[in-house]
Amino acid sequence: MSKLKVKVLKKEANELKIEVEGAGHGLCNLLQKKLLEDERVDLAGYDVPHPLASSPVIYVRMKGAAKPEDALIKAAEKAREMNTAFSKELKKALKA
Amino acid sequence: MKIEVLEKDETNLRLSIKEADVPLMNALRRIALAEVPSMAIDEVVMIENSSILQDEMIAHRLGLTPLKTDLDGYNLPEECKCQSEFGCSLCRVTLTMDADSTEGTRTVYSGELVSENPQIIPVSDKVPLLKLAKGQKLKLEAYARLGKGKNHAKWQPVSVCAYKYFPKIELLSEQCKDCAKCVDICPKKVLAMKENKVEVRDLLACNLCMDCVDACPQKPSAIKVEWEKDAFIMNIESSGALPPERIIQEATKILDKQLKEFEEQLKVGVK
Ligand SMILES: [Zn+2]
Numbered sequence: 001m002s003k004l005k006v007k008v009l010k011k012e013a014n015e016l017k018i019e020v021e022g023a024g025h026g027l028c029n030l031l032q033k034k035l036l037e038d039e040r041v042d043l044a045g046y047d048v049p050h051p052l053a054s055s056p057v058i059y060v061r062m063k064g065a066a067k068p069e070d071a072l073i074k075a076a077e078k079a080r081e082m083n084t085a086f087s088k089e090l091k092k093a094l095k096a
Numbered sequence: 097m098k099i100e101v102l103e104k105d106e107t108n109l110r111l112s113i114k115e116a117d118v119p120l121m122n123a124l125r126r127i128a129l130a131e132v133p134s135m136a137i138d139e140v141v142m143i144e145n146s147s148i149l150q151d152e153m154i155a156h157r158l159g160l161t162p163l164k165t166d167l168d169g170y171n172l173p174e175e176c177k178c179q180s181e182f183g184c185s186l187c188r189v190t191l192t193m194d195a196d197s198t199e200g201t202r203t204v205y206s207g208e209l210v211s212e213n214p215q216i217i218p219v220s221d222k223v224p225l226l227k228l229a230k231g232q233k234l235k236l237e238a239y240a241r242l243g244k245g246k247n248h249a250k251w252q253p254v255s256v257c258a259y260k261y262f263p264k265i266e267l268l269s270e271q272c273k274d275c276a277k278c279v280d281i282c283p284k285k286v287l288a289m290k291e292n293k294v295e296v297r298d299l300l301a302c303n304l305c306m307d308c309v310d311a312c313p314q315k316p317s318a319i320k321v322e323w324e325k326d327a328f329i330m331n332i333e334s335s336g337a338l339p340p341e342r343i344i345q346e347a348t349k350i351l352d353k354q355l356k357e358f359e360e361q362l363k364v365g366v367k
Pocket of ligand 1: 173176177178179180183184185186187188
């Protein structure tokens with residue numbers, strides 16, 4: 001339980017569609033916005049086909065030869081950095 | 097990023113967050129609502145119930161009674177080593193109640209629940225659960241466990257977790273005739289008259305409704321309301337289960353864990 005599970009639905013040279021079991025709007029929306037900040041990304045989106053009976057699907061399409069999975073990793077890395085900054089600043093603010 | 101504590105007490109936390117963005121605020125908000133665990137009664141064994149409420153109704157009311165939570169001392173049942181359907185002392189707390197009415201009708205309150213762990217007790221002992229008439233009895237054993245808000249609202253540690261943009265109000269004094277129409281219409285009393293001049297009294301209370309802009313008879317309006325694109329005010333109101341700062345700290349931990357897992361899965365799963 002609670003572990004995320006990534007399942008590849010479609011994989012081309014510049015496209016990737018994955019299903020992320022255990023994720024919700026919070027994580028997917030964050031990843032999508034971070035993907036769109038990447039200039040190599042042509043299109044990024046996500047969908048929750050059914051709020052209870054299914055897992056969200058993330059889709060990425062790249063402009064050039066860059067790999068979509070690399071863009072996803074970069075997006076997740078970026079989101080993590082921001083979250084870490086938040087948690088550090090919060091700790092500081094709570095101590096003050 | 098810059099964070100400042102605006103208000104803080106036992107159940108409330110108000111933060112000003114600068115140099116952040118909407119997706120991060122939203123992810124943390126959603127996680128605080130749906131994924132930070134808290135303790136709630138999940139199963140009830142009725143031993144005797146001669147009240148007019150059905151067993152299910154009482155169980156439901158018990159479930160929705162907020163309990164003080166100890167996140168470090170207890171495991172989520174699905175993550176507990178015991179993997180038992182009945183749970184063990186690390187993933188379950190037993191509460192009992194033995195109430196009756198000997199004279200007249202009386203209200204039974206949450207304070208009458210007796211917990212095996214004095215740390216895991218109702219947040220308030222004044223939650224009315226049901227009424228018993230003379231001679232009626234209620235005897236039960238209830239099992240509380242950690243759970244997540246996404247499975248049932250009774251496991252939500254927060255009653256409110258919301259953010260809004262940081263407001264920016266500009267008063268154009270040359271155009272302003274100090275008619276005070278904007279002061280009167282503001283539902284949050286953000287503006288005030290001081291020595292016959294309009295001034296901003298409480299900027300952070302502004303909810304960006306723009307009523308003041310519309311109310312101004314000047315064309316164009318003598319008051320300008322905008323918001324900072326990367327600054328937010330976050331409000332966390334705990335149900336009492338956990339301190340509000342703990343809830344938001346847990347939310348950042350959960351988000352970090354999810355992102356880490358996602359990266360790992362991508363590295364092995366997508367080749
Ligand atoms: Zn256990």
